[in-house]
Amino acid sequence: MMISALRLEEKQQAFAELTEIKTTLAARGWFPATSGNLSIRVGDFSPEQFTFAITSSGKDKSVNTPSDFLLVDAQGKPTETTGLKPSAETLIHCEIYRATGCGAIFHVHTVFNNIVSELFWERQSIPVQGVELIKGFNIWEEDAQIEIPILPNYAEIPRIAVLVEKAIVPRIPGIMLRNHGIYAWGANAFEAKRHLEAFEYLFEYVYRMELLKK
Numbered sequence: 001m002m003i004s005a006l007r008l009e010e011k012q013q014a015f016a017e018l019t020e021i022k023t024t025l026a027a028r029g030w031f032p033a034t035s036g037n038l039s040i041r042v043g044d045f046s047p048e049q050f051t052f053a054i055t056s057s058g059k060d061k062s063v064n065t066p067s068d069f070l071l072v073d074a075q076g077k078p079t080e081t082t083g084l085k086p087s088a089e090t091l092i093h094c095e096i097y098r099a100t101g102c103g104a105i106f107h108v109h110t111v112f113n114n115i116v117s118e119l120f121w122e123r124q125s126i127p128v129q130g131v132e133l134i135k136g137f138n139i140w141e142e143d144a145q146i147e148i149p150i151l152p153n154y155a156e157i158p159r160i161a162v163l164v165e166k167a168i169v170p171r172i173p174g175i176m177l178r179n180h181g182i183y184a185w186g187a188n189a190f191e192a193k194r195h196l197e198a199f200e201y202l203f204e205y206v207y208r209m210e211l212l213k214k
């Protein structure tokens, strides 16, 4: 299939943005042991039909190579015959795009996000109240209270993917997989990164507050 000039430009732009964010987050140690994945949507969107650029599966995300990214469709299938394998968690990205229409999704595993998901697993959400960084989600009210949803983690990704749509709550641009990692999204890469950073700050805050209560 011929790729249009516009599509090629958008693809190159998405790959360049992904390279930049991957490099930045890798420098923070947010991709240990090949974990994590990143995607940016390309072109038009309808819930049934969309395309996105996503990281290849199993790569060392602290190293940049020509085979780091590929394009996939709304079913998570590669749109080009590059031979590259999309992230094992591509179906979760598909469901988040379908449900939200967002423009970028970033997923990282950190010790803080894993621990707080375990601490609050029975509640199925992580409560945060009155912390300034909640404004990172564009929630500006006084003494704001939020609940970050936690989903179970399963070895079979389709079992997680079917839970995504129902788990998404208004105003909170992310879902946490229990003892696995956070998925944060935004209208574009800039916003998704801001949301991811706000989540990670809040997770560390919650973790440290819990320790102080002991």
Ligand SMILES: CSCCC(=O)C(=O)COP(=O)(O)O
Binding pocket: 033, 034, 035, 036, 037, 055, 056, 057, 058, 059, 086, 087, 088, 089, 107
């Ligand atoms: C070694 S981490 C296990 C897989 C995972 O959770 C992850 O985020 C990375 O998988 P990918 O296929 O996207 O490299």
Ligand SMILES: [Zn+2]
Binding pocket: 035, 036, 037, 089, 107, 109, 180, 181
């Ligand atoms: Zn993961």
